[in-house]
Amino acid sequence: MRLNQATPEQLREWETTLSEQYQAIQQAGLSLDLTRGKPSSDQLDLSNELDGILNGKYTDSAGTDLRNYGGLDGIPEAKTLFANMVGVKPEEVMIGGNGSLSLMYFSVQTALHQGVSDTDSAWSNEVQANEGQPVKFLAPVPGYDRHFSVCEHLGVELIPVAMDENGPDMDQVEQLVQADSSIKGIWCVPRFSNPTGVVYSDEVVQRIARLGKIAGPNFRVFWDNAYAVHVLKDNAQELPNLMDYCRQEGTEDSVYIFGSTSKITFAGAGVAFMASSPANLAVLKKHMGFTSIGPDKVNQLRHVAFLKDNATLSEHMSRHAAIMQPRFDAVLSSLRSELGDTDMGSWTEPEGGYFISFDSRPGLAREIIALAAGAGVKLTPAGATFPYGNDPEDKNIRLAPSFPTISEIEKAMEVFITCVKLASVKQALAQ
Ligand SMILES: Cc1ncc(COP(=O)(O)O)c(C=O)c1O
Structure with missing residues (x-):
């Protein structure tokens, strides 16, 4: 079914058949x-062992009673x-609460109002100097x-830059940051990457x-390594080490790295962390001290007891x-079999992520949609993958197959494909 080779008559026949299928669905x-x-x-369920794993032992290796206040950075x-x-x-690590999004929000908010180092470095100073820009x-x-939405909520303007299979278009990124301080x-x-599944290449990371x-x-890079270990298969593409490259460049202060166990253990009861230069962390910790007397350290110890080390973590991720x-x-095979020979769409086939x-x-x-x-x-609302909900080409749709069962996915994909075909045929007829 290729629209660019179809006659108007064929298109009308397809539209009739697809409309009938759609009504039946x-x-x-x-x-x-x-x-x-x-x-x-x-x-x-893979992480249910977390419950009770401490077996009454609430002290860390330094003998601190983790049930009590304190231990702000983990x-x-x-x-x-x-x-x-x-x-x-x-x-270079600071531990947070149960979600990395709070750490990201906190970092943007702190940079805006308190500064990334001292008060002179607050981004809001520039907003004032530039008459509210x-x-x-x-x-x-x-x-x-x-x-x-973090940026939109805090009044930071977003400039879209293109992504390709290696990560962001770095020519565009460099040109923009050089031209606009x-x-x-x-x-x-x-x-x-969310949603494309792209792994940044060595050149992009450098x-x-x-x-x-x-x-x-x-300036700060917000490096949200949310899917650092979330592989779908062995030998999935590795991510080059950003901090190692920063050490070579002397730019350790320019990056904030984020991660969490939300999609490793419990999405609502995991442990989040951020990594950066000790100087950056000291600043953030100082400001964080106003928001908390200390995070849930018992949950941190439970996670250490459960995930142990990289080898144990990686075995756990293979169960995911x-x-x-x-x-x-289930998603990919229906896309391939139903749309593979058409000109009605393209999709990514990621080696990890969600x-x-x-x-x-x-x-x-x-x-x-x-x-x-x-x-x-x-389906995720149209435009959600773009700032301000504005997908200029109105073409990107994010599919998230983790939560439904396989038979639900199969049914949902049957509907999705019928809708893609019907919308595509109707558009071709209207042109
Ligand atoms: C890229 C990315 N970062 C962060 C999160 C949320 O992370 P957390 O649960 O640690 O707040 C998600 C969740 O979907 C995500 O896709």
């Missing part, structure tokens, strides 16, 4: 959801665990909607490590992969 009264990347309950064992996970030194962040697109940050999801040298003052891979396969990114023909994402909703299948 509507009558089935489905209620399916492919929206957010939540772990399934089978995945959550226990030493947790710093070591996460330092090894993302390839930094333990003294906002500071800006680069947003590689398609990207993660909650990164964008009010650009203060860039959002990166460097391994198994060039990102250099940004601190060419950008205006107080065994649950996730068939779900990804998402598949689908691009329809330009101008159709909104329509496809509305059609799917009309047939009982909820």
Whole structure:
């Protein structure tokens, strides 16, 4: 079924058949959801051992009673665990609460109002000096909607930059930060990016490590390594070590690295962390001291006891992969068999992470998502993967297969594909 080779008569026949199929699906009264990347309950079950694992032992290696207040930046064992996970030194790690998004929000907010080092470095000083003109962040697109909403909420303007299979378009990124010193940050999801699944290449990571040298003052890379270990198969593409490149460039102060166990253990009761130069962490810790007397250190110790080290972590992640891979396969095999020989869309086939990114023909994402909703299948809203909800080509759709069962995915994909075909044929007829 190739639209560019079809006669008007064929298109009309296809439209009739597809409309009938769509109506039949509507009558089935489905209620399916492919929206957010939540772990399934089978995945959550993999970490049930966390409950009771401490068996009454609430002290860390230094003998501190972890049930009490204190320990603002985390226990030493947790710093070591996460330092090894993302390839930094333990003294470059600070542990947070149960979600990394709070650490990201806190870092942007602190940089804006208190500064990345002293008060002279507060981004808001520049806003004042520029008569209220906002500071800006680069947003590689398609990207993660909650990164964008942090900036939108805090009054930071977002400038989209293109992504390709190696990461952000670094020519564009370098040109923009060199030309405009009010650009203060860039959002990166460097391994198994949300939603494309892209892993940043060696060259891209090296060039990102250099940004601190060419950008205006107080620039920070927001390196959200949310899917650092979330592989779907053995030998998945590795991510080059950003901090090692920063050491070579002398730019350790220009990066904030984030991660969490939300999609390793419990999404609602995991442990989040950030990594950066000790100087940056000292600043953040000083300001964090006003928000908390100390995080949940008991949960940190439970995670250390459970995840132990990189080898144990990696075995645990392969159990996640065994649950996730068939779900990804269900999406991919239906896309390949139903749309592989058509000119109605393209998609990514990631080696890890939580998402598949689908691009329809330009101008159709909104329509496809509305059609799917009309047939009982909820998809991530159109435009969600772009700042301000504005996908200029109206074509990107994020598919999240982790939560539904395989048979639900198969049903949802049948609906999705019917909607893609119907919208595409209708558009071709209208042209
Ligand atoms: C790229 C990315 N970062 C962060 C998060 C949320 O992380 P956390 O649960 O640690 O707040 C998600 C969740 O989907 C994500 O996709």
